Amino acid sequence: DNQMTQFPASLSASVGDRVTITCRARQGISIYLAWFQQKPGQAPKSLIYGASNLQSGVPSRFSGSGSGTHFSLTISSLQPEDSATYYCQQYNTYPITFGQGTRLEIK
């Protein structure tokens, strides 16, 4: 299995801050990397696919980058509604695997 490692596991930041979450794949996955946002009691929501492509309707303050084994999700100016858990996921090979999640808290 291609293990996905996310860090940090949690972070706390203020409104307006720039925040970056990192995800590493044990084996190269090209750009077959997605990011999801999940709020308590809700289903995950797809934010980014193909490492850097924003899903329709997702605010432009979200961006993704990377290829191969190193990826990142950046929120350029944190908003209160961004409080959530974020997951990376590789879909290059089966089994599909997810990172363990990063819990983002707004100070």
Next chain:
Amino acid sequence: EVQLVESGGGLVKPGGSLRLSCAASGFSFSSYTMNWVRQAPGKGLEWVSTISSTKSYIYYADSVKGRFTISRDNAKTSLYLQMNSLRAGDTAVYYCAYGAGSRLDYWGQGTLVTVSS
């Protein structure tokens, strides 16, 4: 509007069986690979199974292989997950999801499966 509505969850004893359904609408169901993903209480996301649009390929996580069976009915635009020999570790919210290729762009709201005596 894309809609994925899961049903069939509930409380079941260890060793029991349950069949989950996912009713799909708002997109061309027969053209897309479909997936089940689960999330144990307070835990992260775990991919469970995938079935291609024409059922030509099916994949399972090792944790459910031999116990779970994924299927689909394109005429009824529905996805299913037959779960047998259930264990406490299968307790989770089960989501159906789909997207272009192997992506998971759209998710249902999930159905809770609780395995407990």
